[in-house]
Amino acid sequence: MKRMMMGFCASLVALVAQAGEAPPPVVTQWYGLTVSGTGPYYRMRLPPEIYAASQRSDLGDVRILNGAGEQVPFSLEAASVPAPIQRAVLAPVNWFAVPTAARTAGQGRLGVLLGADGSLRAELGAPAAPRASDDTVLVDLGREAAVSALRIHLRGAQYQGRVRVESSADLTQWHAVGEAELLNASANDKQLRQERVALEGLRQRYLRLSWPDGMPEIAEIASETLLAEPVAGSGAAPLRWQAAAQVRAGSQAGEYVFASGGVYPVESLRIDLPQPNTIAKVSLQSRDDAKAAWRGIATGTAFRLQGKSGEERSAPLQFEATSARDWRILVDMRNGGLGSGLPQVSLGWRPAQLTFVARGSAPFRIGAGNAALTAVAQPTGELLMGAHPETGIATLGVRLPMAQEKEPRIAASARHIVLWMTLILAVATLGGIAWRLARSKPTDASQ
Template identity: 50%
Template sequence: MKRLAALLALSLLASFAAADGAPDAQSGAQRYSLDLDGSAAYYQLTVPQPVYAASRRDNLGDVRIFNGADELVPYSLDAPAAATPAVPPSRAPVHWFPLPPVRANNGNASLGVTVGPDGSLRAAVATPPPAQRGADLVDLSRADGSLDALLVHVGDDSYQGRVAVDASDDLRNWRSLGNTQLLKVGHGDDMLVQERIALEGTTPRYLRLDWLDGAPAIASIDVETHPRDARGTDTASVPRQWRDAARIRAGSAPGEYLFDTDGAYPVDRVRIDLPQPNTVARATLQSRADAQAPWRDVASAVLFRLQGKGGEQRNAPLEFAADTDRAWRIVVDMRNGGFGSGQPAVAIGWHPAALTFVARGAPPFTLGVGDASLESSAVSRDALLVGMAPEVRPARVGAALPVAAIAPAPAADTDAPRRYVLWGALVVAVGVLGTIAWRLAKGGGEPRDRDE
């Protein structure tokens, strides 16, 4: 009986202590300082990589904004990662005009075209001989929508070379869109073709293609477009972010490579660099949310790394709709040897979300993330921005804050009545146990059964 009473007392003490000292639901969350530009009612920031890494919700639903009094403030979250068109892109042929080499004339050679009333181009001089051709002028004035890519269909049986791409709206002022590589080569029964020049939603009227390793014969050129209202957010103004994938490792089967993203990134590009030069292999990219979910196909492509006169040619990043899964794998067709020895280097790319909030209350403002129990409390941007042409100023996510720096000021103890009741019950329980112990001591020990 004494032992039973002691156990009961310990159990009561443990349960009441646990109830009184329950941990905070946000004890595992992280806070970041926010740097605000000037003074305004609204601020907008681009969600940086550390916030994605700290998030425990695929939709950033655990993100919160706090003011200096540790009060929540309203915010909206717009993810341009929904950048993949809701409708399939369309393709249309475009006209192009051969040019002499751009580099030989410092970009000042006559283009040999005239501009029609509708902005379309017409040839004004004879086409230069193939030996004198080093560039091409592409007319996009009739393209309808935002431009996804230019598809240059090479007429040669085999071609490998680089091309510099410049854009213009008036044929006088040109801006560089960078360099890329085109490839057409036979491999067994397959033809390996890389003919796509990504334009990332830009809308120039004209493109100039400067062939850095010799101009190929061109069979035709198509432009790939999507309607301007097919994207929820314009991604051209939101640069894609990149980071190396985490924990790349060989799987249990030959030709299987596993990696993780370690964050809630809305991945829409995966760059796979092969371990050895002069490698061509077909592979499928798959993903899943966790170890219990089945793998699902995300993209398939012929991956390559080939040496050429202009340097190495590598496959373009794999493109697909935004995917927030954290577990990924590459499955390689091993019939031609796969990747050989070594393992690939993998990088993931995504368009970061834009977060807009109301600067209610006094600074400093902070961003909290990492509490998996929270659901999203974001409102639409249209509902958040009210008034006549509200000014939205930029904000930036700063350094991670230590726990001591984010502890809120002492507030009213709303749990005091509950705590008093619990401790009162504990005192009564101890008193009852004391009475039982006193009676047992007075009776001279444990009572005996009457049958003894």
């Protein structure tokens, strides 16, 4: 009898432990899955609805269930794109020194003529070389191309000074682009040069250079264009673009804040300025939530310029993929900022590859939306067991109603109730046995 009681008590303890367990956490949004093919594996690019529903930056709350409500194994493989190989191409450009006196007096003859095709030519009788009184240089890039930098090759042994750069599409309206320090020094048969002026992909045909510290002796000016050559055979998913949510002005001048609307792995950001003929230096920052500190993501120049061939806009900012939700743009206000209106922001991201095993019967469904869940996705290599099995295609269906979203919780609650009922019955049975043992002891003693 003693052994029986000990075994019963052990069973009772196990039941109590099971009854005390909290129901497993569930996700808040479920979507149906449609599968085609023979399987046993199915693949899909993770849709934006799941990125919007997920509450974890690593997508650890994603779950896939079969028709019986059982979890099925799956893997998530983040999209990766090898960085393109960039090659700098230099091309000599036409440039012309402009006399200071003619420019300040507003004379029409500056020693430069504008051809019918838009090219600049030296006027007959204009000096062939820059003079000491010249402090401005006009540069004709030849076409409106994305120029990454200007290379100003200097003559002479010694020069150190600043150059300021302005751009224009029609030689009448000029916009400040930037400033750089040039250096040409030599000593002990060694030479030190700094002749590059960064333009960050500016698309304007004409440039105007001015020299606050005095004009150097220029040998040649060349444009630098970066050619990006993608790595062949990468097989990466194409970039998807979507508008940022809730773009609004921040608390300080030149601050614009917005939200991504999900845990999208953003790797590129496009800024469409509100007013034409605008150039501004911008800094991009992000954070995971309102309690976290802002961290720098990228810097660059945003522009929107009206030219003869149409409107030119700056290329998107590119950076390492991040799943932050909160973003902000800080604009350098020294040149007037963006003017009136709000910028339009688009986020570029690549979806992860999802692969799951079709264990059990259909219909399958996918869900996300609970930060308390732990990640259960497996590495793709382990899921496929190193083989190359047949793989079908899965597509996202409609969002399931709330009743189906609560099915896992209802099942857990029913199990919880059954355990408690079993526990109560066990306690009653134990009490009955104890009562019978207590009554039988006097009888045994009398015998």
